[in-house]
Amino acid sequence: MEFTKETVKHIAKLSKLEFEEDKYDAFQKEFVKIMDHFENLSDVKLEDVDINDLEDKKSVLRSDDVHRFEDLQALTKNVKKMRDGYIEIPKVVD
Amino acid sequence: MELKGLRIKDMQLGLAEGKFTSVDLLNAVYKRIDALDGEIGAFLSLTRESALEAAQSADDRRKKGVSLGPLDGIPVAIKDNICMVGATATCGSKMLEDFYPPYDATVVKKLKKAGAVIVGKTNMDEFAMGSSTENSYYKKTKNPWDTSKVPGGSSGGAAASVAAGMVPISFGSDTGGSIRQPAAFCGTVGLKPTYGRVSRYGLIAYGSSLDQIGPLCPTVEETALAFEAVAGMDRYDATSVHSALQDDFMDYVKSGAKGLKVAIPTEYFGDGLDPEIKASILAAADQLKALGVTVEYVSLPLEEAALSAYYVVASAEASSNLARFDGIRYGYRTDEFDTIDELMIKSRSEGFGEEVKRRIMIGTYALSSGYYDAYYKKAMQYRKTMEAAFDKIFEKYDAVLSPASPVLPFGIGEKSDDPLAMYLADIYTVNINMAGLPALAMPCGVSKDGLPIGMQFIGRKLEEPTLLRLAYDLEEKLDLPKTAQEKEGA
Numbered sequence: 001m002e003f004t005k006e007t008v009k010h011i012a013k014l015s016k017l018e019f020e021e022d023k024y025d026a027f028q029k030e031f032v033k034i035m036d037h038f039e040n041l042s043d044v045k046l047e048d049v050d051i052n053d054l055e056d057k058k059s060v061l062r063s064d065d066v067h068r069f070e071d072l073q074a075l076t077k078n079v080k081k082m083r084d085g086y087i088e089i090p091k092v093v094d
Numbered sequence: 095m096e097l098k099g100l101r102i103k104d105m106q107l108g109l110a111e112g113k114f115t116s117v118d119l120l121n122a123v124y125k126r127i128d129a130l131d132g133e134i135g136a137f138l139s140l141t142r143e144s145a146l147e148a149a150q151s152a153d154d155r156r157k158k159g160v161s162l163g164p165l166d167g168i169p170v171a172i173k174d175n176i177c178m179v180g181a182t183a184t185c186g187s188k189m190l191e192d193f194y195p196p197y198d199a200t201v202v203k204k205l206k207k208a209g210a211v212i213v214g215k216t217n218m219d220e221f222a223m224g225s226s227t228e229n230s231y232y233k234k235t236k237n238p239w240d241t242s243k244v245p246g247g248s249s250g251g252a253a254a255s256v257a258a259g260m261v262p263i264s265f266g267s268d269t270g271g272s273i274r275q276p277a278a279f280c281g282t283v284g285l286k287p288t289y290g291r292v293s294r295y296g297l298i299a300y301g302s303s304l305d306q307i308g309p310l311c312p313t314v315e316e317t318a319l320a321f322e323a324v325a326g327m328d329r330y331d332a333t334s335v336h337s338a339l340q341d342d343f344m345d346y347v348k349s350g351a352k353g354l355k356v357a358i359p360t361e362y363f364g365d366g367l368d369p370e371i372k373a374s375i376l377a378a379a380d381q382l383k384a385l386g387v388t389v390e391y392v393s394l395p396l397e398e399a400a401l402s403a404y405y406v407v408a409s410a411e412a413s414s415n416l417a418r419f420d421g422i423r424y425g426y427r428t429d430e431f432d433t434i435d436e437l438m439i440k441s442r443s444e445g446f447g448e449e450v451k452r453r454i455m456i457g458t459y460a461l462s463s464g465y466y467d468a469y470y471k472k473a474m475q476y477r478k479t480m481e482a483a484f485d486k487i488f489e490k491y492d493a494v495l496s497p498a499s500p501v502l503p504f505g506i507g508e509k510s511d512d513p514l515a516m517y518l519a520d521i522y523t524v525n526i527n528m529a530g531l532p533a534l535a536m537p538c539g540v541s542k543d544g545l546p547i548g549m550q551f552i553g554r555k556l557e558e559p560t561l562l563r564l565a566y567d568l569e570e571k572l573d574l575p576k577t578a579q580e581k582e583g584a
Contacts, residue, residue, distance in 0.1 A: 011458050011459045015454045016438045017442055040397075041473060078196070092433075
């Protein structure tokens with residue numbers, strides 16, 4: 001399988017990441033090596049394994065009761081900016 | 095007061111006899127950290143104020159004759175990806191440099207309830223991705239046995255904090271070996287519990303189907319006490335197992351290994367394993383026999399495909415889990431941006447380190463349209479076969495004896511340029527997370543260069559007590575130094 005610099009750029013875009021131009025080349029070389037290694041998964045015979053067969057597993061559910069989180073201030077402690085009790089976020093539409 | 099050894103039973107005796115108080119003990123811990131941590135770098139932050147309050151409460155209780163149990167007043171450290179109110183949880187990342195969790199992780203809640211005194215947060219590879227703690231944004235932790243070597247990772251700070259004689263219990267997390275490999279590198283005991291045995295609530299997620307919190311300690315006894323304090327069902331973790339520890343847990347752990355059956359997979363001791371490690375583990379196996387344990391060779395394939403499957407699953411989960419760091423709600427935000435896309439891309443690119451970006455990229459690729467069947471589905475299929483292979487061994491045996499790492503602690507900077515080489519060194523640990531099994535790493539010898547050698551027992555699901563029972567008896571028989579400090583005779 002072809003793993004080009006363009007593929008790396010596409011993956012970076014999907015990942016919401018960007019790199020310096022020369023870093024894409026470095027990543028491309030590294031990825032080829034890592035992905036080549038991952039190809040050894042194709043050498044194992046796995047066709048018969050059904051990953052959706054969950055016969056031996058059983059789901060356990062807890063009762064759905066409401067627990068109030070009292071410390072409202074703590075919830076907004078990590079917010080970058082607050083104004084009048086509201087979370088202020090960067091303007092995203094013109 | 096000086097800290098002498100890290101045995102909890104000695105600490106509890108001293109406290110009970112009034113030789114020292116929990117506050118004295120805490121001060122001795124900080125004295126040791128202050129003296130050594132400049133060089134070792136085990137801690138990212140210390141929680142002096144809340145620790146002092148906790149120690150004072152323990153002393154007040156003791157005066158009234160009340161005890162919350164064996165951890166009451168005992169100093170404990172936690173890895174910096176475990177949330178605790180009042181302390182940052184940086185995860186070793188610039189992304190979370192100023193992140194103060196609004197709640198305590200269940201593990202922290204349980205430790206506080208047991209009276210433990212949490213002294214600080216330990217260094218780690220960024221978002222627990224790495225095997226050397228060199229990927230921390232903040233600093234590199236050094237191996238207390240030889241400061242030119244790495245302590246292993248990603249719970250390298252945790253392992254170093256115990257090996258340097260700073261705390262008797264340090265909690266880490268293990269996604270593909272992150273408790274057991276540093277335990278092996280630093281000569282401590284480390285337990286990765288069964289998936290679901292210890293709540294993951296408040297553990298900042300890396301690979302959610304693989305992550306488990308567990309203790310690193312100088313001896314098996316401390317490990318058992320620490321595990322007992324945090325194990326159990328938790329309504330806040332949907333993957334929590336509805337199963338309690340047996341009532342006579344500690345007695346069972348100390349009941350002797352005689353009669354247990356241990357399997358040694360021939361394939362695990364082939365090429366690629368350091369000969370010194372191999373010899374040391376096989377010598378330990380002979381000691382097991384002398385204890386009345388049945389030790390037999392079995393066949394259990396060790397394939398590099400297992401590593402591929404692990405890295406596909408872990409990276410895929412990481413790429414999804416780390417999508418929450420968008421620069422908008424919390425965490426690092428870039429200074430300048432025009433559009434929402436630019437805000438996210440720049441915040442993520444500036445906030446994450448290289449290895450984290452690499453794994454997000456691998457995971458995104460493995461999950462992307464057209465490649466899902468080739469990578470993720472195959473990896474999940476492989477995962478099932480792995481579980482079945484272990485199940486078959488456990489029909490006849492109580493535990494599998496395996497190396498924890500194919501190599502001895504390596505030099506700082508020695509492998510950091512070759513990510514694939516670093517991944518390949520996880521060959522003995524990743525299977526266990528993929529199969530959801532418990533495993534205990536413990537020291538089994540010292541190399542000719544004076545570095546610790548570790549091994550691991552792998553067990554049936556929920557049978558941590560059996561692993562601890564084996565290890566408790568063997569540890570006594572091997573009688574190795576419990577910390578780097580003890581090795582030097584200090």
